Amino acid sequence: MAELVWRESFSVGDPAVDHEHRELIELVNAAARRIRAGAPAEEIDAAFGDLLAAVSGHFAHEERQMQRAGYPAYPEHKADHERLIDRLRELMDEAHEAPEAAAEATVEALAEWFEGHFATHDARLHGALGPHEH
DSSP states (O other), X not given: XXXXXXXXXXXXXXXXXXXXXXXXXXXXXXXXXXXXXXXXXXXXXXXXXXXXXXXXXXXXXXXXXXXXXXXTTHHHHHHHHHHHHHHHHHHHHHHHHOHHHHHHHHHHHHHHHHHHHIIIIIXXXXXXXXXXXX
């Protein structure tokens, strides 16, 4: 898989959230491109840092919304967020050890996670909360 591409199956039905998710996909691709290009470790770390910062900010916002709304699936949703953060940290380490494999693993892992998370956790959440501003 060369790059992660937005698919309609990723849509949660909220244009603002879909926009944020598209931005996350672009950050995934930017990290993978840097790894594939053999960029210096500092650039790869910066790309993963940008991705982790964006993901963490998005998750924090979403988790605050869930708590305010008393969303019943909050614990499971938050746990899925934590799994992705852990996986991103692992991929960052792997990028230094085996760059080419790590680029593919980054895109594949995130594609799989996005497909599952957007289609289940986020679709249910945003269906329950309705559209909102980010």
